[in-house]
Amino acid sequence: KMAEGLDRKRAYAMAGMRMFWPVVASTATTLAAFIPFLFWNSMPGKFMAYLPITLIFVLSASLVMALIFLPVLGSVIGARPGGKDESLAALAADADPASATGWLGGYVRIVQSLIARPLAVTGVAIVSVIAIFMWFGSTEHKSELFLDVEPEQAFVFVQAQGSLSTAEQLSLVKRAEAAITGMDGVQDISTEAGSSGQAIFSPDGSSSKPIDTVGQLLIDLATADGVHNGRRTLANIRDRLSEVPGLRFEIAAREQGPPSGKDVQIALLSEDAAALNSTAQLIREHLDSRADLREVEDTRPLPGIEYQLEVDRAEAGKYGLDISQVGAAVQLITEGVLVGRYRPDDAQDEVDIRVRFPQSDRSASAIDDLRIATPRGNVPLSLFVERVPAPRVSQITRRDGARVIDVRANTVEQGAGAGIVEELKVWIANQDIPSTVEVRFEGADEDAADAAAFFQGALLAMLFMMAIILLWEFNNFWQVFLTLTAVIMSTAGVVVGIQLILPYVSQLMIGTGIVALAGIVVNNNIVLIDTYNRLLSDGRTPEEAAVATAAQRIRPILLTTGTTICGLLPMIIQMNVNFFEGSINFGGASSEWWVQLATAVVFGLGFSTIMILLVTPVWLLAPHRIVRWAGRMKDRVRGKREAKRAVSQSSSGTANENNPVDRSLPAAE
Structure with missing residues (x-):
């Protein structure tokens, strides 16, 4: 508006009035995406609750800033450089966007050519999205419930059986401590003898420490220097401890997210002790025989x-x-x-x-x-x-009123747990398990199923709330549907990011990213459709309004998308900037936390923005074209009827002229 000649006060006042409802609707749809997270009451949900709470407050504050403070600040310090901008002049209310030059003019010509080929554009868009999902489905992916981040601490559980005194237990733990003391990458070691002490826990609250533990080491790993890698250090520790004669041990990285325990966790519940023990023995032997599993254990009473x-x-x-x-x-x-x-x-x-x-x-x-x-x-x-x-029965554990034995194992290859669990489910289904024994898969598999069910429900609730907001904004069902198509496009973009960058899929982070994207990507469509409706009300034809909408809104859409992507790129490349030390580092344990979420948002937002800028102007014209097509078909049918009637009347007149008897019939009647 300032390029059209308005002074900055009038320009910012008009901008605030025209964009008030689109900004409100955009913020409301984004908030609607995060509101379901507040009702996620499981352990992963409580862990992730800080993200939606923070975003809700930040977005609410940004809405106040955008609608109240920004117009005031712009009227004071928001002047633009003097002189005429040809590209901006082409976007004026009474100007022809086709007269724009440079990259904007090229985009306008692309939109005009796409509008002329609606069926081809629709077919290419649908086929592209379907092809992306088929590409993703044909590829095997590793998956984790939360994140496979570089460990900063790890437990070493020393195992032994028999009536050992405290001194004997301590001597075993000392052997393990002496083997890894002074290793490169190990900062500190805390040693504790005995079966009690700090341990990691499963989601049900039970300790996942081996039942025959006689002592443990808590190891602090060097990860912040950018030189050492926690995963590599743990592998070296495992190799070093394996060389100690007669030492049985188990290594578990300290979990930094929702506790899930070992990769494979099978709970057996029954009141029949004999059937329970035989089933546990059967599953334990099968897990021991698999080369892709290690650190297999069960909670049966120790022999004695x-x-x-x-x-x-x-x-x-x-x-x-x-x-x-x-x-x-x-x-x-x-x-x-x-x-x-x-x-x-x-x-x-x-x-x-x-x-x-x-x-x-x-x-x-x-x-x-x-x-x-x-x-x-x-x-x-x-x-x-x-x-x-x-x-000897040292203890009897009950869950849901029944005796329970847990069988657990870790995978050799990180991220392969979900696939192995599916294989075990098929194997157990083919075994002759007594009917009195209930088999449950717990841990990450149980939490993953709970997270998947939550994300499905959250997505439906979010889409319903968005549809209500958009229907209030546009009062048009087609435009509501068109706005929500951005959700599907963004999901296809997330799939592309997973295929190209991510080594595995974090179910919590990717799921959160998809739900968050649904609230973000619809904002572009809201701005486009609101501008299109305003241009229609100003008297432009649908085709002219669609082209002008694309030309006028491409800059703010690219700006918002570009700033979001640039803000998240450091997370994807794991860049750490230390302003106090004046250093820039790449990688590290803390930088891995946000790679999955940032990748989902960047690729989903980028792909959906490209599709929206090219496809939405075409689909905006669909109702008008359908009405025109229906009108033409109606006129064509009416024309055919009139032509047929004219031919019939002409034939009737010719017959009357050739037949005098026929001409006399009306008089006789």
Whole structure:
């Protein structure tokens, strides 16, 4: 408007009034895309909740800035360089956009040629999108629930079985510590002996630490210097520990996102202990036999023997004894009989006072020789107590009211977990699993299914809210549908980015990017359609309005798309700028977080923008062309009827002239 001669105050005032509702509608549709994220109550949803909350506040503030403060600031400091701009002059309200020169003139001519070939443009657009999805579907992809980011910390769980003392457990952990101390890429090592301590957890809250863990190492990896790589360091640690004779261990990178545990997690639930153990053994053996899996474990009780004492109550009653007295006697050779408590002066808690036999007399066989005092004198305990060996059950875990055994494993190749889980589902379906055993796939597979269901519901809710907003803005169902086609185009662009750049697919980040894109890419169509409707109301023909719309809106569309892409490119190439140190680095653990999301937005926005600038002006004319085509068909049908009627009348007149009897009939009647 300033190029047309308006002063900046009037120009910015007019811009604010004309673009008020398009800007409001654009912001509302973007907000509608993120609102469903607020109702995602699972663990991944709670982790991702900060993104929509931040965007909602930022977008709301930007709306106030754009509609109130920006026109005021522009009227004060928003002058443009003097002189006439031929390209801008061609965009004036009463000008012909075909007179534009340079790249803008070239674009106008392209749009004019495309408008003249609507069926070809529509066919090419549809075929292109379908071909992209077919290309994606024909390619195998690795997938992760969250992200496969470079680890900054890792656990090394040292495993052993048997009744080991604390000193023996510590010696095993020390062997592992000595093997990796001083390795390149290892900054610090924290050592802890014993089965307790910090561990990683599964989504259900259970510890994913191996059940036979006797100690663990927490390793801090060097990742911030740009020289060392956490993945390579972990591989070196694994190789170094494998050379330690007799050492069993498991390495787990500390998860930096929603906890998912191991790549493959199978839960077996049943009340039939025998069927549960046999099924766990079957699946465990199959997982052990696969070369693409490692660190296989299950939560069955560790092998061991425990003695169960079966008391003959009737026989004990003959000697005047009951169960409590028998238990007290047995405690003399186990943990001791509690006789009192006292609290030392330097302690806050009381200490038990227990009485038991000397260590040399405390053994399982000592129960057979134990004598107990009765009213009839001391008698051997073996007269009414039988010591029965049985498999040791250290703990019984229940889930949803049933006993549960978990079988877990990690994949050798990162990102292959989803494919292996699908193979295991087919294999288990072909096995003769007892009907009393329920098989569940948990962990990343369960969370991925939950995330997929959420994204489907969120997409439907988002499209419904967008449609309501757009219908309020345009009051035209075709224009609402045309605006929402940008969502499909943007998804095709995301697929192109995955194929060209990403080594794997992060289900959370790519899904979030697609939903976010749906709220962003429709803004271009909103601006185009609003301008088209205004030009129609100004008296232009549909073809003229479509061409002028494309010419007038291409600059703001390219500016908004270009600034968004340029803002996200550093995330894609993993560029880190440290202004305080004056350095620019590429790569690193922290830079991997946003590659997936930024790639989805950049490629989806770029592809959809190109398609919108070329296809939307053509599709805007569809209703008018259909009405014209229907009118022409109607006129053609009417013309044929009139011609047929004229021929019929002509034939009737000729027949009357050649037949006098016929001419006399009306008079006779």
